[in-house]
Amino acid sequence: MSDDTLLEVRGLRKYFPIRKGVLQRTVAEVKAVDGVDLAVKIGETVGLVGESGCGKTTTGRAILRLTEPTSGEILFRGRDDARMIDVATASPARLKELRRDMQIIFQDPYSSLNPRMTVGEIVAEPLQIQGLMGRAEREARALDLLKAVGLSEDHSRRFPHEFSGGQRQRIGIARALALNPKLIICDEPVSALDVSIQAQVINLLQDLQERFGLTYLFIAHDLSVVKHISNRVAVMYLGRIVELASTRELFENPKHPYTEALMSAVPVADPDFKVERIPLEGDVPSPVDPPKGCHFHPRCRYAQDICRNEVPAYRQVASAHFASCHRADELGLRGLKSS
Amino acid sequence: MSVDPLIEVKDLKVHFHTEDGVARAVDGVGFSIAPERTLGVVGESGCGKSVTARAVMGLIEAPGKIEQGEILLRHNGRTVDIAKLDPRGAEIRGIRGTEIAMIFQEPMTSLNPVFRIGDQIVEAILLHEKIGRAAARERAVELLAAVGIPLPRQRFEQFPHQLSGGMRQRAMIAMAMSCNPKLLIADEPTTALDVTIQAQVMDLMNALRRDFNTAIMFITHDLGVIAGMADDVVVMYLGRIVESGPVREIFRNPKHPYTQGLMGSIPSLADWGVRRLTAIDGVVPSPFAVPQGCGFAPRCPHAMEICRTRSPDLAEVAPGHAAACFLNQVPT
Amino acid sequence: MEFLRRYRRDTVGLFFGVLLLILYAVALTAHWITPADPMAVNLREVFSPPSAKHWLGTDQFGRDVLSRVILATQVTVKVTSFACLFAVLVGVPIGMFVGYRGGWVEAVAMRLTDMLLIFPIIMLAIVIVVVSGPTETGVVIALGIAQAPTFIRIARGVTLAAKEELYVEAAIAAGSGWPHILVRHIWPNISTPIIVQATLTLPVFVLNASALSYLGLGVQPPTPEWGQMLNEAKDHLITSPYLIVGPALALVVFVLSANLVGDAVQETLNPKLKKRK
Numbered sequence: 001m002s003d004d005t006l007l008e009v010r011g012l013r014k015y016f017p018i019r020k021g022v023l024q025r026t027v028a029e030v031k032a033v034d035g036v037d038l039a040v041k042i043g044e045t046v047g048l049v050g051e052s053g054c055g056k057t058t059t060g061r062a063i064l065r066l067t068e069p070t071s072g073e074i075l076f077r078g079r080d081d082a083r084m085i086d087v088a089t090a091s092p093a094r095l096k097e098l099r100r101d102m103q104i105i106f107q108d109p110y111s112s113l114n115p116r117m118t119v120g121e122i123v124a125e126p127l128q129i130q131g132l133m134g135r136a137e138r139e140a141r142a143l144d145l146l147k148a149v150g151l152s153e154d155h156s157r158r159f160p161h162e163f164s165g166g167q168r169q170r171i172g173i174a175r176a177l178a179l180n181p182k183l184i185i186c187d188e189p190v191s192a193l194d195v196s197i198q199a200q201v202i203n204l205l206q207d208l209q210e211r212f213g214l215t216y217l218f219i220a221h222d223l224s225v226v227k228h229i230s231n232r233v234a235v236m237y238l239g240r241i242v243e244l245a246s247t248r249e250l251f252e253n254p255k256h257p258y259t260e261a262l263m264s265a266v267p268v269a270d271p272d273f274k275v276e277r278i279p280l281e282g283d284v285p286s287p288v289d290p291p292k293g294c295h296f297h298p299r300c301r302y303a304q305d306i307c308r309n310e311v312p313a314y315r316q317v318a319s320a321h322f323a324s325c326h327r328a329d330e331l332g333l334r335g336l337k338s339s
Numbered sequence: 340m341s342v343d344p345l346i347e348v349k350d351l352k353v354h355f356h357t358e359d360g361v362a363r364a365v366d367g368v369g370f371s372i373a374p375e376r377t378l379g380v381v382g383e384s385g386c387g388k389s390v391t392a393r394a395v396m397g398l399i400e401a402p403g404k405i406e407q408g409e410i411l412l413r414h415n416g417r418t419v420d421i422a423k424l425d426p427r428g429a430e431i432r433g434i435r436g437t438e439i440a441m442i443f444q445e446p447m448t449s450l451n452p453v454f455r456i457g458d459q460i461v462e463a464i465l466l467h468e469k470i471g472r473a474a475a476r477e478r479a480v481e482l483l484a485a486v487g488i489p490l491p492r493q494r495f496e497q498f499p500h501q502l503s504g505g506m507r508q509r510a511m512i513a514m515a516m517s518c519n520p521k522l523l524i525a526d527e528p529t530t531a532l533d534v535t536i537q538a539q540v541m542d543l544m545n546a547l548r549r550d551f552n553t554a555i556m557f558i559t560h561d562l563g564v565i566a567g568m569a570d571d572v573v574v575m576y577l578g579r580i581v582e583s584g585p586v587r588e589i590f591r592n593p594k595h596p597y598t599q600g601l602m603g604s605i606p607s608l609a610d611w612g613v614r615r616l617t618a619i620d621g622v623v624p625s626p627f628a629v630p631q632g633c634g635f636a637p638r639c640p641h642a643m644e645i646c647r648t649r650s651p652d653l654a655e656v657a658p659g660h661a662a663a664c665f666l667n668q669v670p671t
Numbered sequence: 672m673e674f675l676r677r678y679r680r681d682t683v684g685l686f687f688g689v690l691l692l693i694l695y696a697v698a699l700t701a702h703w704i705t706p707a708d709p710m711a712v713n714l715r716e717v718f719s720p721p722s723a724k725h726w727l728g729t730d731q732f733g734r735d736v737l738s739r740v741i742l743a744t745q746v747t748v749k750v751t752s753f754a755c756l757f758a759v760l761v762g763v764p765i766g767m768f769v770g771y772r773g774g775w776v777e778a779v780a781m782r783l784t785d786m787l788l789i790f791p792i793i794m795l796a797i798v799i800v801v802v803s804g805p806t807e808t809g810v811v812i813a814l815g816i817a818q819a820p821t822f823i824r825i826a827r828g829v830t831l832a833a834k835e836e837l838y839v840e841a842a843i844a845a846g847s848g849w850p851h852i853l854v855r856h857i858w859p860n861i862s863t864p865i866i867v868q869a870t871l872t873l874p875v876f877v878l879n880a881s882a883l884s885y886l887g888l889g890v891q892p893p894t895p896e897w898g899q900m901l902n903e904a905k906d907h908l909i910t911s912p913y914l915i916v917g918p919a920l921a922l923v924v925f926v927l928s929a930n931l932v933g934d935a936v937q938e939t940l941n942p943k944l945k946k947r948k
Contacts, residue, residue: 051533064844096846104844112837116859122838125855126845164622175841194383195560199604199618206615221533224563228606228613248611265538266608267563271586273609277542280535282489283503336608 012072034239047230103176107188109168113160120156145174166197245321255323344371351408362626366578379569387578397431440515444527446507457495505536577634584660594662684935687928698748707735740917743895751876757815762822770830829861871933874926
């Protein structure tokens, strides 16, 4: 582990039990996150992309322990910068301290703001919870934060319902910044917004990253947005990361058939940009009973016997490029040609 | 265009009279769709694209009201103005399903959860055609197969909740296509779907258009989907059309600042090196308080004096390509 | 306020709202507005029928019935309002806590609540009042505890929905513990449905308080209470039927108004309910 690692997730699993009957016995488990390894360096943006139900949101919530991980380590560089602390096993007091450094921005700008609190109270709340600063100081800080996200001081006394979706998302961002965190997990922060507002928020996130030296774990389903904002991208499928590489490497030189198919499915805003679509048959299998061997094999057009029987190792397939595919070295998969 | 349009909308205005005032949801919209063409209608939430579609379906009910305009459709050898029809009358019901069909973003809203998929399609067929139940059943199975549902005979017996989102959307398309409509209105049909499923549905709709010779009015906020589906595009903003033209013209040569802003707002998969998006400043004004003059002027980087007082009309900027912006026209 | 503006449009709600306010005003000013001393015994004027002097007549001790009804209004309104408050103060925090906490704590608490809910409220109240004694305080505690399970259920239900909101998660992510979340995020968002529910259950309290004193387990004579007055009136129903009019009318008007006001409040806050009718 190098010194510039901020977060390192090892073997993260989150299973949700399905209970039945009077005794509430566990009859099955939803393997939402099924062994995720991921490292995030200080100052970078790592995109975590995948389709609905792949476990990307659960991964983000488990890293913050908003949901208790079933197993795995979540090593995070704490206040004193010297050593990594395991978030997964941290005591309540330690966890409260760690939460100053890791924050979250949610997808839904409506549910994420308490309708009964003023915008100023919402933004200052993390400071109040952590017992930092006096009341007047907190209020002043809230005003600064509102300005930093492009809102004005007189917005602070209003209530959330007076704001549009994009403005609400800005308020949520201001709240996440209140504690001056190192890491912000952005859980689909722009996917509920209109196109023109989406661009405003993306630009804002990039500006704030530069200004405050933030590190982002950017969770999204939109490949174009992820490609735009990320330094590195991890692709998730059925609870596992199937591929991870620097953005350019991943998009131009994918090593996992799922990444290839996913990219070919994205509609490009250019009527002359014709990609040959790689059809993915059927739907994503249930995470209760994922397929044996490689999780992707039933939908993979390159699948062979080994894929049906053996779980492929998540391994380095090129420089700083990881994938879990038995045939990663032999398949010449198609990426996006640079133009 | 030499062919007669299938449907022609002229200066349509739909207003909603609510407790809080009058919302001018659609405020003077005109376009036409030729047979077998796909018109993409693009715009952000609140631009009036869905209300326009509902008006064409004859589905505007109180507090909404068609204030003005015509929606002309060729039906049984004569021209009918849908805007004048009773939304619950017999005539519009004869048009819906046979001439115009509609599919929605959330298929569950138009599939009845307590009936089997197949029976719902059979009902739709029997409603409009005089054929026997057995024949209708065969047609339904064929349709399910045509929209790419595997094992159509088994799926026929299932209920909507037993199908995945993509399969439900296919079933709904099958139902919409059951009577060979001349126009299919698709209101954000792929928005709720994952990209890989969205790609399947887009391919399906393109194939159906060829097989059934259906014109499509495709409503979406996603410029990528528009680029892959549409022949012609109209861009809507605040209840008006700000730009219209062939798809290639719109994407290659956008003339309205709003269209240009939209193009700059989306990160592209095809490009590298764009570090910063050119976002549009500000927010969409409320439909209750439409600004005077051009609706886009408060957010427009090129707004001039005249834009704040007068509203520009659509004017041709190239053959078949029109924009409603004073930058492209000499004000008279 | 937006709420009042919309409430005003509901004519039925408005009428009974005013009626309920009048009843409360009567209760508050009872000592000053009674035409005669409600306790004064006058053996020369027993069982006198309604007249200009005694609008509702006099009872077996010659006491002015109108004055007694007015004083009884005060007693009933006081007892039921405090009992309702008591039930809310006991039930709501428990319901909020177990709803938010979840897990086995919730499972155990809710099974216990269900067990209490099996018994009719009046039975529970009788058992408690036997222990706590038939005083005003005793009745408040008995009715309050007997109704608390209802409020535990309601508070838990609305808490379950409210805790799923993302702003709760945001507070947790900022390091917040459960007391802060319950006070700052859950309560402000569930207070409205709980207040509505309290208004809706107020008539139940009134009926139960009257039932208790009818059975002789409520407020003790000579302090008047509607139920107890009804009980006394029933003994003289044949000879002096007018005795029943005052307390019965007061009871009906109060229960009816509280009920209709509760409905109207609910409809005003949630206009969709109205359309379904």
